[in-house]
Amino acid sequence: MTITVHYFARLREDVGRASDEVPSDGITTVAELWQHLHRAPPPPRLMAAVNQAHARLDSAVADGDEVAFFPPVTGG
Amino acid sequence: MAVRLHPEPFDPWAVIQERERGLPLHRLGAASVFVGRMRDFNEERDVRGMFLEHYPGMTERELERIVAEAEAKWPLEACEVAHRVGPIEPADTLVLVAVWSAHRVAARDACSEILERLKHEAPFWKRERLPDGSERWVEQNTPGR
Numbered sequence: 001m002t003i004t005v006h007y008f009a010r011l012r013e014d015v016g017r018a019s020d021e022v023p024s025d026g027i028t029t030v031a032e033l034w035q036h037l038h039r040a041p042p043p044p045r046l047m048a049a050v051n052q053a054h055a056r057l058d059s060a061v062a063d064g065d066e067v068a069f070f071p072p073v074t075g076g
Numbered sequence: 077m078a079v080r081l082h083p084e085p086f087d088p089w090a091v092i093q094e095r096e097r098g099l100p101l102h103r104l105g106a107a108s109v110f111v112g113r114m115r116d117f118n119e120e121r122d123v124r125g126m127f128l129e130h131y132p133g134m135t136e137r138e139l140e141r142i143v144a145e146a147e148a149k150w151p152l153e154a155c156e157v158a159h160r161v162g163p164i165e166p167a168d169t170l171v172l173v174a175v176w177s178a179h180r181v182a183a184r185d186a187c188s189e190i191l192e193r194l195k196h197e198a199p200f201w202k203r204e205r206l207p208d209g210s211e212r213w214v215e216q217n218t219p220g221r
Contacts (some may be wrong), residue, residue: 009129009201010213052134054197068131068199074193074214075128075200076112076159076171 001063003033011046015069020048024063031057033067045072077147079139081130083162088172089220095156099176104153106183110173110191116166118214123166123211124205130161138198146175146190150182157190159200 005020010016020037027033030050034042034057048055049068061067078095088111096107116123136219143155158172173191177183202214 006131008199009133009203014208049131049134049199052131052137054138062175068103070199071201072216073196073199073215074202074217075130075198076217 003027003061003063004034004066006066006068008068010071011069024061024065025060029057030055030059030061030067032060034069047072065071077140077143079136079143079157081136081159081161083160085168086158086160087171088158088169088174090162091156091158091172092174095154095174096176099154103178104176106177108175108179108180108183108187110171110187111169112171112191114164114168114170118204118218122207124207125163125165126202126204128161128170129201129203135159135161135199139194142190142193142197145193146186148184149189150177150186151179152177152182152186155186155190157194157196159194161200201217 001024002021003024005022007015007018023039027036030048031042040055045069048057049058050061051066092109125157139157143157147155150173154176160168160170175183175187175189203211204214205211
């Protein structure tokens with residue numbers, strides 16, 4: 001099973017791609033997912049969503065989840 | 077409740093007129109409306125245009141959640157939220173928040189809270205185009221004052 005990851009706005013440009021698919025083995029939180037993908041701690045002001053709802057870095061993730069990473073929102 | 081994202085320009089006043097056709101206006105003493113447009117300046121620089129990025133799916137869900145929470149908090153008859161996405165030019169309408177209620181305080185306060193929460197919680201990101209052709213991501217919301 002996998003976790004689908006999406007990146008938005010400046011973060012997508014910094015990462016250099018719009019999405020990732022990663023095996024969920026051993027990944028239990030949003031912060032661990034970022035660390036696993038980028039071999040670095042989450043950057044300052046990183047925001048996240050799990051299954052299209054705002055989440056925190058210590059929020060749980062599981063098989064089949066859709067996780068998004070993005071900078072602070074600026075719209076409207 | 078109606079929440080709509082518009083990839084093309086829309087007329088906020090036409091949206092209001094259309095919605096009012098289906099409302100019991102004889103019972104609704106108050107309509108509070110906010111229309112936000114794109115300015116041609118930001119952070120002391122001229123801006124020629126922008127691209128408003130969103131998160132398809134989550135953006136709609138967040139707007140619906142914000143409106144549902146306002147409907148639970150105030151006695152509202154109807155709410156309409158419309159928001160542009162994609163390429164936007166100065167003077168284009170960016171956002172419409174319209175709220176109908178029997179009484180003015182509910183309408184006014186709900187409209188204000190929906191707008192402020194929308195600006196801070198809904199996933200939208202602005203990339204501005206400057207006069208020299210370069211682009212920049214907007215880092216944070218302006219205070220609005």
